[in-house]
Amino acid sequence: MVPPLALDIDGTLTTPSGRIDPRVFELLPGWDAPVVFATGKSFPYPVALAHFLGRPETVVAENGGIAYVDGETAVLGDPAVPRAVAEEFEARGGEIGWGPGDTVNRWRETEVALSLDADEALLREVAAAADGDVVVVDTGYAYHVKSPAVSKGAALERVADALDVAPEAFVAVGDSENDASTFGVVGESYAVANADATARDTADVVLDESYMDGTARVLADLRERDE
Known part of the structure; x- marks a missing residue:
């Protein structure tokens, strides 16, 4: 088989x-x-x-x-901290990067995905302030902010x-x-x-x-x- x-x-x-x-x-x-x-x-x-x-x-x-x-x-996965990180990232001038509609995240339930055009250094800085409650994973297609669990x-x-x-x-x-x-x-x-x-x-x-x-x-x- x-x-x-x-x-x-x-x-x-x-x-x-x-x-x-x-x-x-x-x-x-x-x-x-x-x-x-x-x-x-x-x-x-x-x-x-x-x-x-x-x-x-x-x-x-x-x-x-x-x-x-x-x-x-x-x-x-719990989306609360990833979404908070994304909101803080935007508040500090970062852009999620998918444009109007954002179908990449529209149905996403447990994490947030950002375009590879997003400011990676700023994203990782904001994520680090979450004290280990999130990780940033680079899949080569997006930056995923997700629970490490x-x-x-x-x-x-x-x-x-x-x-x-x-x-x-x-x-x-x-x-x-x-x-x-x-x-x-x-x-x-x-x-x-x-x-x-x-x-x-x-x-x-x-x-x-x-x-x-x-x-x-x-x-x-x-x-x-x-x-």
Whole structure:
């Protein structure tokens, strides 16, 4: 049997331009094991991806702040301090950076995400004043202000328990420091070639291929292993 998967989305299932790679719709609908989309995006995004793939909506969102499995939603992060940090950041002249509407944060329940154009030094200064109640995670796509008590890895363990599957049975693929906690709880982990230093240092294997090219390579190898 093929193993269950824990897959990041941005930088892992996408093209270099940020679009979902069409191979996702070829390779994942028929994967004969659980697939968990573990992402920094807000809750609706991975749910929608699973829906359009025709797969169970089994997701970890907001860097572990939300876990959703078998129709049950667990909110694992407290948004109060991240939102206070974002408000203080703006009060001191910082800009969240997404423009009118801010759909990046509109449905975000446990953290705040800021554009990479935001003043990182000021953001980290304001976050440091929260005395360890928040961390700033740079995913390469946004700065995420979140509780240090939540992580993708911890949320995946919760999802795995609900699925009655050992976390060590999962194979994970990712590209960013927010995937390091996932890599720490699964049995086999891969960083795509475009991954940041933390993901590369934490993964069992650093792939030669980038983005979906790397993920597709892993999926192909896992299928061959199953034959």
